[in-house]
Amino acid sequence: MGSEMSISDRMPAGTFGSSPPRLESHAKVTGRAEYTHNVQLRNMLHGKIFRSSIAHGRIRHIDVTAAQAMPGVHRVFTGADVCKLVPSPYYGPAFHDQPILALEKVRYVGEAVAVVLADDPHTAEQAVQLIAADYEELPAVFDEVEAVTSATFVHDELKPAKTFADLKHLAGRSNTNVIVEFKLDRGDVTKAWAAADRVFEHTFRTPMVAHMALEPLVSLAEMNGSTLTIHTASQMPSFVRIELARLLGWPESRVRVKVLHLGGGFAAKTYIKLEAIVALSTLLANRPVRIAATMEEQAYVIASHGTTCRIKSGVSKEGRIIGRQCDVWWNCGAYADVGPRISQKSGFTSAGPYDIENVQIRSRGVYTNLPLCTGRRGFGVPNLSWAYENHTDIIARELGADPLEFRRRNLLREGKEQATGTVMPDDSIALVLDRLAERMNWSAAFERGQGVMRHGRGIAIGFKAVIAPTTSVATITINADGSCVLNMSTVDMGQGSDTVMAQIAGEVLGISAQSIKVSHPDTDLTPYDMGTVGSRSTFHMGNAVKLAAEDARSKIEALAREIGLTKGSNYPWSELFQRRYGMQAGNIVGTGTFIPPYAAPSSESGHSTNVTPYWMVGGTGVEVEVDSETGRVRITKLITVADCGALVNPRIAETQLSGAAIMSIGYALFEKMDYDGGQLTNASLADYNIPGMQDVPIDLVSVFVEGDQRGGPFGAKGLGESGTFGVAPAVANAIHDAIGVRLTVLPMAAESVLRGLHEQQGRRWGAK
Amino acid sequence: MPNLRTIKFTLNSVPVTAEIKLYHNLVELLQQFNLFGARESCGQGLCGCCTAIVDGEAVSSCLYLAAFVDGKDVKTIEHLDSDGKLSAVQEAFVEAGAVQCGFCTPGFILMTEQLLDAHPNPSDSDIREYLSGNLCRCGSYPEIAAAVKIAARKRRNVAPVTIKA
Numbered sequence: 001m002g003s004e005m006s007i008s009d010r011m012p013a014g015t016f017g018s019s020p021p022r023l024e025s026h027a028k029v030t031g032r033a034e035y036t037h038n039v040q041l042r043n044m045l046h047g048k049i050f051r052s053s054i055a056h057g058r059i060r061h062i063d064v065t066a067a068q069a070m071p072g073v074h075r076v077f078t079g080a081d082v083c084k085l086v087p088s089p090y091y092g093p094a095f096h097d098q099p100i101l102a103l104e105k106v107r108y109v110g111e112a113v114a115v116v117l118a119d120d121p122h123t124a125e126q127a128v129q130l131i132a133a134d135y136e137e138l139p140a141v142f143d144e145v146e147a148v149t150s151a152t153f154v155h156d157e158l159k160p161a162k163t164f165a166d167l168k169h170l171a172g173r174s175n176t177n178v179i180v181e182f183k184l185d186r187g188d189v190t191k192a193w194a195a196a197d198r199v200f201e202h203t204f205r206t207p208m209v210a211h212m213a214l215e216p217l218v219s220l221a222e223m224n225g226s227t228l229t230i231h232t233a234s235q236m237p238s239f240v241r242i243e244l245a246r247l248l249g250w251p252e253s254r255v256r257v258k259v260l261h262l263g264g265g266f267a268a269k270t271y272i273k274l275e276a277i278v279a280l281s282t283l284l285a286n287r288p289v290r291i292a293a294t295m296e297e298q299a300y301v302i303a304s305h306g307t308t309c310r311i312k313s314g315v316s317k318e319g320r321i322i323g324r325q326c327d328v329w330w331n332c333g334a335y336a337d338v339g340p341r342i343s344q345k346s347g348f349t350s351a352g353p354y355d356i357e358n359v360q361i362r363s364r365g366v367y368t369n370l371p372l373c374t375g376r377r378g379f380g381v382p383n384l385s386w387a388y389e390n391h392t393d394i395i396a397r398e399l400g401a402d403p404l405e406f407r408r409r410n411l412l413r414e415g416k417e418q419a420t421g422t423v424m425p426d427d428s429i430a431l432v433l434d435r436l437a438e439r440m441n442w443s444a445a446f447e448r449g450q451g452v453m454r455h456g457r458g459i460a461i462g463f464k465a466v467i468a469p470t471t472s473v474a475t476i477t478i479n480a481d482g483s484c485v486l487n488m489s490t491v492d493m494g495q496g497s498d499t500v501m502a503q504i505a506g507e508v509l510g511i512s513a514q515s516i517k518v519s520h521p522d523t524d525l526t527p528y529d530m531g532t533v534g535s536r537s538t539f540h541m542g543n544a545v546k547l548a549a550e551d552a553r554s555k556i557e558a559l560a561r562e563i564g565l566t567k568g569s570n571y572p573w574s575e576l577f578q579r580r581y582g583m584q585a586g587n588i589v590g591t592g593t594f595i596p597p598y599a600a601p602s603s604e605s606g607h608s609t610n611v612t613p614y615w616m617v618g619g620t621g622v623e624v625e626v627d628s629e630t631g632r633v634r635i636t637k638l639i640t641v642a643d644c645g646a647l648v649n650p651r652i653a654e655t656q657l658s659g660a661a662i663m664s665i666g667y668a669l670f671e672k673m674d675y676d677g678g679q680l681t682n683a684s685l686a687d688y689n690i691p692g693m694q695d696v697p698i699d700l701v702s703v704f705v706e707g708d709q710r711g712g713p714f715g716a717k718g719l720g721e722s723g724t725f726g727v728a729p730a731v732a733n734a735i736h737d738a739i740g741v742r743l744t745v746l747p748m749a750a751e752s753v754l755r756g757l758h759e760q761q762g763r764r765w766g767a768k
Numbered sequence: 769m770p771n772l773r774t775i776k777f778t779l780n781s782v783p784v785t786a787e788i789k790l791y792h793n794l795v796e797l798l799q800q801f802n803l804f805g806a807r808e809s810c811g812q813g814l815c816g817c818c819t820a821i822v823d824g825e826a827v828s829s830c831l832y833l834a835a836f837v838d839g840k841d842v843k844t845i846e847h848l849d850s851d852g853k854l855s856a857v858q859e860a861f862v863e864a865g866a867v868q869c870g871f872c873t874p875g876f877i878l879m880t881e882q883l884l885d886a887h888p889n890p891s892d893s894d895i896r897e898y899l900s901g902n903l904c905r906c907g908s909y910p911e912i913a914a915a916v917k918i919a920a921r922k923r924r925n926v927a928p929v930t931i932k933a
Contacts, residue, residue: 021863025862264871264905295811295812493869495868
């Protein structure tokens with residue numbers, strides 16, 4: 001435990017642990033950084049998408065004749081045209097349930113129905129307005145809990161991808177909207193209820209929220225000989241290649257996926273988004289095609305899960321939580337996408353970072369007639385921590401216990417089994433909570449005020465497993481002049497991975513990060529990586545890069561021996577190549593492949609001996625000011641504490657923690673996608689508010705603790721999401737501390753706070 | 769009325785001529801000149817990613833018709849290092865680590881240049897007020913505020929403040 005490193009190969013004072021500026025800083029401050037947004041292909045067409053205006057219906061007829069006849073329009077196509085090239089055009093990471101363009105049915109407002117390809121985007125946009133679709137409207141279902149028992153079914157049958165053994169049994173299941181149900185049973189909760197002194201039960205909800213990456217989705221496609229090249233703003237170039245190759249029935253080598261810098265990701269740009277449509281556009285039109293979504297369009301087609309979480313706890317006389325039952329419903333929208341993975345991999349953490357003998361978890365991914373959902377900076381954990389950290393705080397306060405002490409008493413400590421049975425390898429949860437208490441000065445008296453402005457403080461803590469098992473591969477090329485290129489498919493979307501990976505490679509090779517060129521992902525040249533998601537890159541790709549660098553280093557040493565140099569000779573690398581090949585010639589290529597050990601949870605019990613390669617632990621403390629007349633909440637202090645292992649680049653790490661906290665302020669206080677009968681009513685930044693500079697607390701601090709990280713490169717691990725776990729529940733706990741109102745539904749807008757105050761005072765809402 | 773028009777304007781100190789469509793906005797016009805630093809993001813003038821300077825005023829290029837720059841002086845992020853050197857503000861953004869995905873960065877830098885022209889020594893609240901029209905979804909606001917202060921010192925030729933490692 002503690003900040004002492006157990007890594008034996010940690011090198012002395014190198015590039016690791018320092019904070020050189022990001023490698024791409026210069027390109028970004030001069031406006032010259034390359035984004036897919038900038039890519040122009042010669043002779044390209046522009047695609048615009050005709051989208052469903054209803055939430056659920058059978059397609060009777062799509063009339064594209066007027067659009068097709070418009071001057072400047074090259075081609076209009078629908079799902080029927082797609083089927084001519086791809087007989088079974090269904091895709092998705094876990095379920096093959098999403099058609100490239102709608103077939104037979106539409107399942108949400110915004111679903112892609114037809115595509116117009118034209119000489120310029122304005123013509124394409126106008127032509128889209130000329131398309132008419134005739135639907136037989138069907139009843140629709142929007143609520144994740146209602147969908148479980150609804151007689152309206154979003155899909156006729158479940159279509160799990162054959163690649164996942166744990167989903168196979170679901171194939172062909174019909175008359176259900178439940179995509180998957182993850183079950184975990186530890187001990188016996190019914191016995192816990194009987195033995196408990198008090199039993200508490202609450203239900204918490206989170207709304208669907210938008211990612212709003214400032215570079216909206218954009219993809220281009222072109223044929224180069226027999227190769228289909230996709231230029232795309234994606235966090236998952238390797239997946240895009242594999243999935244497009246599968247759809248087309250081609251070898252992977254015929255699909256080339258290139259990614260430049262990403263203008264933000266947050267999991268919106270994962271798996272397949274526009275890539276399949278743009279690929280089919282190019283194949284059907286025989287021309288390069290660019291399709292760029294507008295910000296509104298992006299909001300229509302991609303969201304992050306809304307959740308309902310019912311949580312029940314039995315507490316003993318001594319104030320120990322002895323049983324906890326969690327029922328979670330994930331609103332996945334119309335297509336499964338990553339929903340089944342989130343239901344399981346975040347689902348098993350639903351009971352929170354506590355040591356509880358009896359746990360029952362039922363975590364269900366559910367289809368509705370809303371846009372498909374992906375994670376959003378936290379892979380579902382912020383949805384869960386909203387429930388368990390509110391619930392835990394309510395229990396503490398009802399028992400008259402200090403919320404910090406109550407948590408301490410129940411904390412999941414080193415050597416204890418998490419609900420799955422996996423043993424916690426370190427004491428980082430306690431370490432984070434202790435540091436949080438210290439930085440919040442929790443033991444000191446706190447002035448709550450008596451007037452209109454009331455003050456409160458709250459804490460919350462959460463943890464997350466990393467998606468597993470996943471693979472990363474890297475190569476490092478040493479050129480004959482001694483220069484060095486790192487090839488990997490990790491996507492730098494602002495998190496600083498290019499710099500961090502160069503630092504890891506540089507640490508091994510004894511050179512500076514700045515002297516290493518990091519290539520952009522290009523699947524013809526950069527090797528496989530599962531994806532830049534879920535805070536996995538520093539650990540997984542970091543390990544692959546370290547292995548590649550070590551391989552390169554040992555090959556350099558071999559080359560030195562070959563030409564008769566003694567060990568420890570300080571000849572520059574260029575000299576080795578010169579001596580060996582007689583001129584500036586040759587290469588050394590180091591390779592590294594990494595997949596961590598992992599044991600999948602049992603489909604019966606949810607148990608696993610090794611459910612995650614590492615845990616991310618994050619806690620948040622806030623002080624708030626609540627205006628008791630308007631309900632407005634202002635966060636005056638926000639402290640984030642996270643166990644981020646050994647820091648590769650402390651400045652980037654700090655920015656990751658504070659950035660995650662700031663995004664979560666929106667989640668806590670005002671972000672919510674408003675649907676009216678499945679129709680999104682706040683699709684633009686004019687209506688969907690995201691945090692700006694004025695929303696940042698004046699007192700914003702990020703603090704690191706270094707847990708023991710045996711498996712990470714030089715002790716490092718992922719941290720991009722750790723700042724998101726605690727913000728919303730800490731704010732809820734602080735609001736309660738200030739005015740005694742408990743909010744159970746996000747976001748905590750002024751109106752909700754005010755409603756709570758009215759209820760507390762026995763006043764009817766809206767009455768004077 | 770014909771859809772096409774030829775306009776003349778000064779772009780980053782160089783007189784230029786362009787044939788435009790009347791419905792093109794300034795972002796599209798700049799792309800014709802291979803300038804991609806002004807980026808259309810929200811498309812409603814709310815995020816600041818498409819900021820450009822027209823006759824000394826910051827505008828949202830996504831809402832500014834290309835035809836309107838006829839006869840005017842247009843500056844984009846790309847003019848700041850036209851002498852091959854970063855401006856004090858650009859240097860400060862690098863030093864403060866005020867860049868994450870970088871999509872919003874040109875807009876913030878151009879607004880910071882304007883802020884410091886008007887207020888050479890801005891207070892914290894000046895900075896928050898002046899830059900409240902620019903959005904950064906990565907949440908780099910603390911680093912951006914720090915960069916503004918570093919830039920202000922650099923511009924005033926004061927010894928730079930030390931930033932945390």
